[in-house]
Amino acid sequence: MGIHRGHRARPLEWLAEKFIFLVSLSTILMVFLIFLFVAREALPIFFGETDTALVQTVIPPDEADKLSPAQLQKYLELTPEQFASMDKDSLKALMEVKQEALDEIPEKFRNDPDARANTTDWHYLLLPHQWSDYDKPEYIWQPVGQIQKYNIVPLLVGTLKVTLIGLLFAVPLAVGAAIYVSQLARPRVREIVKPTIELLSGIPSVVVGFFALLIMATVLQKLFGYQTRLNAFVAGIALGFAVIPVIFSIAEDALTSVPRAYTQAALALGASRWQTAWQIVLPAALPGVFAAAVLGFGRAIGETMIVLMVCSASVMSWNIFDSARSITTTIAAEMAEAVSGGPHYRILFMLGALLFAATFVSNMIGGAVIERFKLKLEGKR
Amino acid sequence: MKKLFTILALSAATGIAALAGNITVKGSDTLLILAQKWAETYMGQHKDVKIQVSGGGSGIGFAALQNQTTDLCDASRKAKSSEIANCMKAFGKRPTEYKVAVDGLSVYVNGENPVKELTIEQLAGIFTGKVKNWKEVGGPDAPITVYSRENSSGTYEFFKEHVLKGADFAASAQTMPGTAAILQAVSKDKSGIGYGGAGYGTGAKHLSIKKDDASPAIEPTEESIINGTYPIWRYLYVYVNPALDKGEIGAYLNWIRSDDGQKIVKDAGYFPLPAKLRQ
Numbered sequence: 001m002g003i004h005r006g007h008r009a010r011p012l013e014w015l016a017e018k019f020i021f022l023v024s025l026s027t028i029l030m031v032f033l034i035f036l037f038v039a040r041e042a043l044p045i046f047f048g049e050t051d052t053a054l055v056q057t058v059i060p061p062d063e064a065d066k067l068s069p070a071q072l073q074k075y076l077e078l079t080p081e082q083f084a085s086m087d088k089d090s091l092k093a094l095m096e097v098k099q100e101a102l103d104e105i106p107e108k109f110r111n112d113p114d115a116r117a118n119t120t121d122w123h124y125l126l127l128p129h130q131w132s133d134y135d136k137p138e139y140i141w142q143p144v145g146q147i148q149k150y151n152i153v154p155l156l157v158g159t160l161k162v163t164l165i166g167l168l169f170a171v172p173l174a175v176g177a178a179i180y181v182s183q184l185a186r187p188r189v190r191e192i193v194k195p196t197i198e199l200l201s202g203i204p205s206v207v208v209g210f211f212a213l214l215i216m217a218t219v220l221q222k223l224f225g226y227q228t229r230l231n232a233f234v235a236g237i238a239l240g241f242a243v244i245p246v247i248f249s250i251a252e253d254a255l256t257s258v259p260r261a262y263t264q265a266a267l268a269l270g271a272s273r274w275q276t277a278w279q280i281v282l283p284a285a286l287p288g289v290f291a292a293a294v295l296g297f298g299r300a301i302g303e304t305m306i307v308l309m310v311c312s313a314s315v316m317s318w319n320i321f322d323s324a325r326s327i328t329t330t331i332a333a334e335m336a337e338a339v340s341g342g343p344h345y346r347i348l349f350m351l352g353a354l355l356f357a358a359t360f361v362s363n364m365i366g367g368a369v370i371e372r373f374k375l376k377l378e379g380k381r
Numbered sequence: 382m383k384k385l386f387t388i389l390a391l392s393a394a395t396g397i398a399a400l401a402g403n404i405t406v407k408g409s410d411t412l413l414i415l416a417q418k419w420a421e422t423y424m425g426q427h428k429d430v431k432i433q434v435s436g437g438g439s440g441i442g443f444a445a446l447q448n449q450t451t452d453l454c455d456a457s458r459k460a461k462s463s464e465i466a467n468c469m470k471a472f473g474k475r476p477t478e479y480k481v482a483v484d485g486l487s488v489y490v491n492g493e494n495p496v497k498e499l500t501i502e503q504l505a506g507i508f509t510g511k512v513k514n515w516k517e518v519g520g521p522d523a524p525i526t527v528y529s530r531e532n533s534s535g536t537y538e539f540f541k542e543h544v545l546k547g548a549d550f551a552a553s554a555q556t557m558p559g560t561a562a563i564l565q566a567v568s569k570d571k572s573g574i575g576y577g578g579a580g581y582g583t584g585a586k587h588l589s590i591k592k593d594d595a596s597p598a599i600e601p602t603e604e605s606i607i608n609g610t611y612p613i614w615r616y617l618y619v620y621v622n623p624a625l626d627k628g629e630i631g632a633y634l635n636w637i638r639s640d641d642g643q644k645i646v647k648d649a650g651y652f653p654l655p656a657k658l659r660q
Binding site: 076077078082085086090093094097098100101104106108109131133138140141142143144145146149154213218227228229230308309311312313314315316322323325333334335336337338339340341342 | 410437438439440441443444447461462463464465466467469470473474475509524526531532533534535537538541542546547548549550552553554555556558562566569570
């Protein structure tokens with residue numbers, strides 16, 4: 001039995017092949033469906049179909065008869081099927097609920113101009129606004145309360161702040177370790193160091209978060225003497241530990257796959273091992289190392305538990321020793337209580353879609369750079 | 382073909398029969414431990430009843446109640462009008478509300494903090510960020526670190542409505558994932574202040590609260606919370622679709638609010654209903 005021309009696959013092989021094809025197809029389908037789901041839940045925000053105005057015009061239940069069925073259906077936000085299935089009494093009861101909602105609003109908010117605003121409008125989401133309790137325009141994320149404030153800028157800033165601190169900490173360490181392990185270390189040392197660093201990726205992020213919350217926060221506060229014990233700096237460093245193994249293993253692969261001939265030529269010309277590693281191998285592997293950093297960014301921006309445990313106050317501040325709240329933290333912490341289908345729920349899905357786009361783009365850039373790197377090493381460009 | 386239908390019909394019928402002794406409970410994480418204790422005790426007494434309890438949050442509970450995937454919904458807050466409306470759209474009736482326990486909220490500070498009592502107004506000032514230093518409320522000269530709960534927590538919402546009178550928490554308030562985390566943070570932070578269930582305790586000092594300048598400072602004890610003299614307390618609720626509130630489920634709800642059921646409340650760190658609200 002050898003492979004020769006015209007060899008026909010046996011039924012079992014054919015079956016296995018089709019099965020693998022189906023599995024890969026279902027993965028693609030899954031990604032597509034997830035995206036579709038997230039986008040569908042978030043769309044009303046983009047189209048401005050949500051309304052969070054606290055004080056809404058309420059039609060007294062007694063005047064139900066004055067409305068046409070179509071008006072009534074729209075007023076009560078019912079689908080045609082729901083509307084058809086309801087009798088007069090239950091429609092009236094629904095109208096009473098609307099009336100009650102209005103009566104429940106405390107006096108203080110009745111005459112507040114903010115109570116009539118639709119706070120999911122894009123300029124409330126992105127621009128600072130002077131709310132009635134505040135003395136200057138501010139970026140405020142306070143989605144629960146009488147007047148819901150959904151400014152996403154503090155979350156974007158928080159996410160970037162924590163991610164960048166994490167990367168600034170992780171990239172030099174991980175790339176340095178990769179250079180050492182792939183170029184300088186003796187084989188014996190390499191056999192111990194490499195699996196140990198990769199073991200880091202096996203630590204669940206909850207455990208890293210817990211460690212950071214209890215021990216790192218205290219130690220770092222003693223070292224740097226800042227005011228807030230739990231802040232973006234601690235979260236970034238803890239995040240770095242989760243990202244290091246990702247960057248390390250990809251960067252190490254890239255450095256190792258630089259052709260041996262480069263190193264040998266450099267050494268033959270009298271370069272030291274350090275010079276070879278720093279000036280020959282690293283530049284040759286730079287696209288791969290860059291891709292590692294980009295993938296590390298994707299991992300860092302999507303990490304939830306560590307940031308959730310270590311710091312989460314939606315402060316609008318670029319100071320690294322202030323607290324921060326990331327997008328993932330916000331989704332994880334708030335989704336459980338958001339009224340399903342309500343504006344808060346929709347905004348959280350919109351944040352999810354944003355995150356999806358950000359990781360997708362960063363992974364795509366990483367992938368493209370790796371591709372270029374491969375072509376370059378094969379001498380095709 | 383006919384045979385197939387009979388089999389299907391039979392299995393459907395047995396499925397319904399098997400469900401008869403099953404009660405599903407879903408909702409507030411605050412109530413989760415208490416709901417589990419209730420379920421365990423009740424199942425111990427009634428061998429034929431199976432009760433499944435899961436958490437997720439009051440919002441998740443209401444969504445499940447509306448989709449009719451749960452029988453009972455635990456909630457640490459009152460249903461919002463939008464949730465009531467959703468339920469009415471789904472099953473035509475307003476869900477029935479039962480008060481099942483009382484929860485008192487304490488304000489915690491570090492054990493080394495000399496401040497012993499605060500008024501509600503001072504609390505509002507501290508938690509909204511207007512009062513920034515302990516010396517403004519009779520403490521040492523140190524900046525205040527505010528610890529709060531996640532905004533998904535019913536406790537957060539209650540505190541915001543009843544202590545801050547609807548104003549926003551300070552943006553710099555650290556949000557913690559649970560009461561235990563707040564206690565842990567306050568016990569490590571000399572200038573920290575946080576809030577949470579009065580049943581929790583160790584590690585931090587509970588402040589006495591004054592309703593206003595003129596009223597006496599009340600310590601959060603079982604007695605002061607149940608008789609309502611301690612100012613920060615709330616009810617915990619169970620919601621049910623009125624069409625299901627009979628038979629096994631009705632009996633279980635009655636039992637929860639009976640003296641037997643209320644005995645268990647204290648083990649979970651909450652306080653029993655006053656006698657007039659019991660079944």
